[in-house]
Amino acid sequence: MAEDLKREKTRADFVDKIWGVFTSLKLVITLLLVLSVLSVIGTVIEQNKPLQEYYRFFRPETVDLFGRLGLLDMYHSWWFTACLALLALNIIACTMERYPFIMRGMKKQGAVLDEKLEAGLTNLAKIKYSLPAETVESRVTAIAGKNFPARPVVTEAENARHFFYEKGKYTRLAFFLTHLSVLVIFIGAIAGSLFGFKGYVNINEGELISSVQARQGENKGLNFSVKCNSFNVDFYPNGAPKDYRSDLSVIRDGKEVIRKTIRVNDPLSYEGITFYQSSYGMLPDTVTFEIRGKDDVPLGNVSAPFGKRVDIPGGDTRIEVADYRERFNLSDGSEAGPVVGVNLYSQGAPPSGIWISETRPEMNRYGAYSFEVKGVKLRKYTGLQVNKDPGVWVVWTGCIMLVAGIMMAFFMSHKKFWIRIGKDKKGRVEVTAGGMANKNKHAFASEVDRMVGSFKEVSS
Amino acid sequence: MTNSLLFGISIFVYFFSMVLYVSYLAFRSETLGKVATFTLLAGVIIETAAISLRWYESYQMGIGRAPLTNLYESLVFFAWTIAIVYLLMERKFGIKTTGAFVTPFPFIIMAYASMNPNEIQPLVPALQSNWLISHVVTCFVGYAAFAVSFGVSFLYLFKVKAENRPAKNPGGLLNYLPASDLLDEVGYKTIAIGFPLLTIGIITGAFWANVAWGTYWSWDPKETWSLIVWLIYAAYLHARITKGWRGKKAAALSIVGFSATIFCYLGVNLLLSGLHSYGG
Numbered sequence: 257m258a259e260d261l262k263r264e265k266t267r268a269d270f271v272d273k274i275w276g277v278f279t280s281l282k283l284v285i286t287l288l289l290v291l292s293v294l295s296v297i298g299t300v301i302e303q304n305k306p307l308q309e310y311y312r313f314f315r316p317e318t319v320d321l322f323g324r325l326g327l328l329d330m331y332h333s334w335w336f337t338a339c340l341a342l343l344a345l346n347i348i349a350c351t352m353e354r355y356p357f358i359m360r361g362m363k364k365q366g367a368v369l370d371e372k373l374e375a376g377l378t379n380l381a382k383i384k385y386s387l388p389a390e391t392v393e394s395r396v397t398a399i400a401g402k403n404f405p406a407r408p409v410v411t412e413a414e415n416a417r418h419f420f421y422e423k424g425k426y427t428r429l430a431f432f433l434t435h436l437s438v439l440v441i442f443i444g445a446i447a448g449s450l451f452g453f454k455g456y457v458n459i460n461e462g463e464l465i466s467s468v469q470a471r472q473g474e475n476k477g478l479n480f481s482v483k484c485n486s487f488n489v490d491f492y493p494n495g496a497p498k499d500y501r502s503d504l505s506v507i508r509d510g511k512e513v514i515r516k517t518i519r520v521n522d523p524l525s526y527e528g529i530t531f532y533q534s535s536y537g538m539l540p541d542t543v544t545f546e547i548r549g550k551d552d553v554p555l556g557n558v559s560a561p562f563g564k565r566v567d568i569p570g571g572d573t574r575i576e577v578a579d580y581r582e583r584f585n586l587s588d589g590s591e592a593g594p595v596v597g598v599n600l601y602s603q604g605a606p607p608s609g610i611w612i613s614e615t616r617p618e619m620n621r622y623g624a625y626s627f628e629v630k631g632v633k634l635r636k637y638t639g640l641q642v643n644k645d646p647g648v649w650v651v652w653t654g655c656i657m658l659v660a661g662i663m664m665a666f667f668m669s670h671k672k673f674w675i676r677i678g679k680d681k682k683g684r685v686e687v688t689a690g691g692m693a694n695k696n697k698h699a700f701a702s703e704v705d706r707m708v709g710s711f712k713e714v715s716s
Numbered sequence: 717m718t719n720s721l722l723f724g725i726s727i728f729v730y731f732f733s734m735v736l737y738v739s740y741l742a743f744r745s746e747t748l749g750k751v752a753t754f755t756l757l758a759g760v761i762i763e764t765a766a767i768s769l770r771w772y773e774s775y776q777m778g779i780g781r782a783p784l785t786n787l788y789e790s791l792v793f794f795a796w797t798i799a800i801v802y803l804l805m806e807r808k809f810g811i812k813t814t815g816a817f818v819t820p821f822p823f824i825i826m827a828y829a830s831m832n833p834n835e836i837q838p839l840v841p842a843l844q845s846n847w848l849i850s851h852v853v854t855c856f857v858g859y860a861a862f863a864v865s866f867g868v869s870f871l872y873l874f875k876v877k878a879e880n881r882p883a884k885n886p887g888g889l890l891n892y893l894p895a896s897d898l899l900d901e902v903g904y905k906t907i908a909i910g911f912p913l914l915t916i917g918i919i920t921g922a923f924w925a926n927v928a929w930g931t932y933w934s935w936d937p938k939e940t941w942s943l944i945v946w947l948i949y950a951a952y953l954h955a956r957i958t959k960g961w962r963g964k965k966a967a968a969l970s971i972v973g974f975s976a977t978i979f980c981y982l983g984v985n986l987l988l989s990g991l992h993s994y995g996g
């Protein structure tokens with residue numbers, strides 16, 4: 257029996273201890289600092305880069321070790337997540353711990369200014385008047401009413417009238433707002449990563465797409481199609497880009513449901529999926545080459561549509577236009593101007609990919625052939641980032657709670673103020689007044705001083 | 717460009733106000749103190765004119781944007797807010813002796829800014845957003861508050877040391893400084909201003925990133941460092957609630973916090989992105 261009790265007690269002690277750890281401010285401070293140190297590491301070792309990049313800075317063994325420790329994708333590692341989970345538990349425990357105190361603080365109590373309460377007030381003032389009690393009351397309460405807009409609780413007790421004023425009671429809830437907001441933000445972020453996706457898509461001018469490339473690699477089908485009606489760029493006189501615009505239409509069951517011109521900072525949303533202007537580029541529609549063979553023998557002109565293999569006259573080689581760059585840097589760093597990327601297919605040889613310069617034909621000799629670009633018809637495409645994040649509104653709600661909570665915690669307080677109007681021993685009217693606040697006590701003390709100063713002027 | 721002329725003048729005025737605050741600390745003449753405050757105020761007024769003029773000139777150039785969009789502009793804005801936050805704190809708490817520890821900031825920052833390119837550049841599309849202004853203003857006023865807290869906390873550490881020693885020299889410099897309790901209080905009050913602003917700054921930044929790129933948080937070095945700063949000051953605030961962490965430990969955290977702030981602002985661009993550009 258005694259053994260059982262003892263075991264019960266040790267268990268209770270143990271639970272108490274755990275609870276104590278989780279509600280301790282030391283754990284909060286430690287966790288916040290640990291999280292910040294971990295984040296420092298995450299910015300010193302760049303995250304989620306291709307492995308080759310790490311090999312340039314670190315030895316292969318080191319990169320391997322980093323990889324196994326999760327340091328290359330730190331923010332998704334189990335230990336970083338564990339720290340966040342610990343913080344969440346810590347917040348939940350603290351909130352539960354403080355709940356009864358905060359609720360008690362909000363209860364209306366002590367509407368009567370008795371001697372016991374008097375002893376606990378700072379800035380207590382007693383003023384005597386030679387005016388009738390009714391006059392004093394109406395004037396004094398008018399002054400107090402300016403500082404405390406809500407009606408006072410009036411009590412008749414101990415041969416005196418008591419006025420209890422109160423302001424900012426609900427600012428005591430700031431603790432919940434601030435701390436629970438962090439949990440709300442976490443929930444929003446988790447919801448986003450579970451039920452959302454991130455991807456991108458390139459749409460040629462005039463064409464439409466109905467699936468996008470997700471970050472994780474797979475193709476993601478949409479319930480609708482998006483058409484790029486046109487894409488435009490404006491430049492400043494100094495050549496810097498000024499505005500990227502894609503005129504997009506959302507098409508569902510063959511009908512256009514939305515049409516919008518998106519820009520950077522002004523995306524298009526449909527059914528929870530948002531399309532952001534992210535990049536642009538150009539692809540050749542058709543390229544015309546003038547081709548010469550051995551000893552500069554002209555072989556004639558060839559028009560090659562994008563992605564189609566076309567025969568080069570007088571041989572067994574076919575040419576296919578595969579790419580285009582507006583600017584191309586040679587390996588020595590010099591500019592080669594715009595180039596067309598083509599693939600050459602010859603019988604019995606592996607296909608070879610080459611760049612053909614548009615402006616420097618003297619460079620375009622490959623094997624038996626030399627090429628000169630005679631004409632390029634380009635088609636622009638717009639590059640869109642595509643996202644779905646159903647958690648984002650939860651995150652913003654958390655953010656608003658956080659800011660509201662912090663503002664309340666720092667700049668507001670629960671203020672209480674009492675006035676008692678009675679008679680002193682000689683039968684003169686006596687006003688006793690004092691207040692208390694749960695925060696910013698200095699500021700409230702001077703507010704009370706100013707009010708009491710005005711009370712004193714009533715007598716003169 | 718006339719705005720640069722005005723900025724140039726304000727650098728000199730800030731320099732003189734720094735010299736005056738230091739002399740005030742050395743000679744303790746009330747007149748010197750008054751002149752110091754007025755000189756700093758004059759510096760702020762001249763710089764205000766410079767910033768407004770720069771804004772106006774950008775409209776005349778057909779660019780039309782708030783002057784808050786590159787390193788130069790953010791530096792001058794930072795110097796300006798530090799001077800203003802300090803002046804307000806001096807007025808509220810009457811702690812003029814801390815001026816010698818805070819006023820070097822506006823001067824040094826302005827001098828550093830003048831070494832950076834200062835043309836008025838048009839904005840690339842990503843920066844054309846109203847969120848930019850609210851984001852930059854809140855972040856930098858927050859940083860400025862942290863800068864003032866840093867100066868005050870630094871002074872606090874000196875002062876406590878002196879208070880714990882038997883007074884050898886009652887007329888000494890350290891005895892002339894505000895009481896350590898007051899310094900502790902001001903160190904906290906300024907962070908209580910800076911923390912909500914930084915919070916709003918990070919949130920507006922996240923909101924903007926979400927509108928521009930579709931992700932509110934991508935753990936890039938700048939974002940991560942702003943979170944680091946935020947976590948340190950959050951730790952500071954909780955440290956103050958526990959009695960044992962007041963005073964020295966809190967002052968140390970304020971100093972660490974401001975060092976992280978400076979790294980977030982300048983170090984990330986100079987050091988981390990340097991690595992980045994090399995790696996890429």
Ligand code: HEM
Nearest residue numbers: 279280281284346347350431434438662665666950953957
């Ligand atoms: C990221 C997480 C957290 C944030 C952003 C945060 C933020 C804040 C803020 C802004 C305040 C107001 C400061 C003041 O009134 O002086 C505060 C107070 C407080 N926090 Fe936290 N906090 C976090 C986590 C925690 C945790 C996990 C605990 C649990 C031990 C905790 C316990 C407290 C306590 C006891 C107060 C004092 C409340 C009062 O005196 O009214 N906080 N917190």
